[in-house]
Amino acid sequence: MSAACVLAADVGGTHTRVLLAESDGATCTPLREQHYVSADWPDLLPILENFLAAETRRPACACLAIAGPITGPISSPVAGPIKDCGDGPQHAHVTNLPWSLASDTLAQCLNIPRLALINDFAAVGHGIAALNADDLLTLQAGEPQPCAPRAVLGAGTGLGQALLVWRDGGYDVLSTEGGHMDFAPQNDQQVRLLNSLRALHGHVSCERLCSGSGLAYIYRFLQERRGAAVPEAIAQAFAQPSDQASSPSDPAAAISQAALAGSDALAQEALREFVRIYGAQAGNLALSCLPFAGLYVAGGIAPKILPALTDGEFLRAFNAKGRMEKLTRRIPLHIVVHPTPGLLGAALYAGRLSPGTAAGF
Structure with a gap:
């Protein structure tokens, strides 16, 4: 199956990074990326509208990684299709901004059939699987064990953390506010x-x-x-x-x-x-x-x-x-040391939302 055109965003208290890419859920080919200063905008929607206004290509799916907790249906396996976990929209509030987001409102305003919100460090967790050796600097080799848990954390405007737990042949990403x-x-x-x-x-x-x-x-x-x-x-x-x-x-x-x-x-x-x-x-x-x-x-x-x-x-x-x-x-x-692992993870997640990709439904 061919890759789908997807929209991804990494939404933080300081910067919002937006990417248009082709993704089949396992790989990602960037098409265009733009960075915005978050506080210069009243909300996320006008940022995304500004980005898409310059595009003739329309994304079939979108994943927005938000620096804050997500409520509503969530599904976060690193491999395989994204499955809905319940009815109703997702909601998020950006921890260090006065932005409240709803997935159904964003999907309708942007005319994107499938749009998901995930935590920003859950997105990093999704991106980890696609990193190369050059994207990492090892401080301690340790004694790695296959199928054991993974964890990610990172300081920026805030301090994000997420866990990855092996299940059914792949990792599930668990968001936290640790x-x-x-x-x-x-x-x-x-x-x-x-x-x-x-x-x-x-x-x-x-x-x-x-x-x-x-x-x-x-x-x-x-x-x-x-x-x-x-x-x-x-x-x-x-x-x-x-x-x-x-x-x-x-x-x-x-x-x-x-x-x-x-x-x-x-x-x-x-x-x-x-x-x-x-x-x-x-x-x-x-x-x-x-x-x-x-x-x-x-x-x-x-x-x-x-x-x-x-x-x-x-x-x-x-x-x-x-x-x-x-x-x-x-x-x-x-x-x-990869510059945007969360944006990469959001694009991969979006690719697995599409029914037309190898990892989709």
Whole structure:
């Protein structure tokens, strides 16, 4: 069977990436890709309408990967056709945007017969199966076991997590909101960070610190305690109003760039603490599901701070699990360096929605 023309989107609090592709559910051939600044738009629908307005090709199916929980019928096998799990539309609310979405409304407005919503890190889980060796950087080879669980997590605007469980000859992807688990400090400085955030927010999730805004908060916290001078580039990034998302200024990016360049000692310390928190949370996820087929670190931040993730600090925090350290050392640990694994996964999922593809009905 031939591949179908599909629409895929990866919808995040900072960026929305849209792709038109040909997909049979197992492979994907990109046709056109465009990136949008999410906060520049009132909702997702006008973004998709803007993208499709330039197209003569009309997608038969669509999959939209959303940074937030999905309610309604969901089916997420990595292989084989996508089957409906019940009646009614799907709904989603983007965690870091005031966008509420309904699959039936989007399908009707876009005139796309089959349209599905999935969690953004479920989409990463679907994309993992199609990655090549060049798309991964291995931190720990471990002792891989076929058919064992897999797990993915990644820090960006937020902190996403998903699980993959083997069933009936393939993996099912299970969405989670694990990034909103309680933050558990691992040292005295992290205890102080926890207390500071608790005074502001009450509940403190892992995402409060293991995200772009989390890195910025760590830096500001350390700077205020030390009274240290702030380099101009970082100061300008902090001065950027939060409602002007289209600006290239980004405190987390400025901090990580200064840290990796060695131009600001405070930025280096902030990034080290961020990496420790990130590694510890990856280790917590590993203990929760024992992903002996691999734990994959994705998200927008990881490819930008590879030197900090590969210097040993992340791996030490990952394995610092007391009596369970021997266990975590057996778990394969990879960094995903593919630029858009979630968009790839959404396109593959969309391809399996089509009755005209090899993987469809």
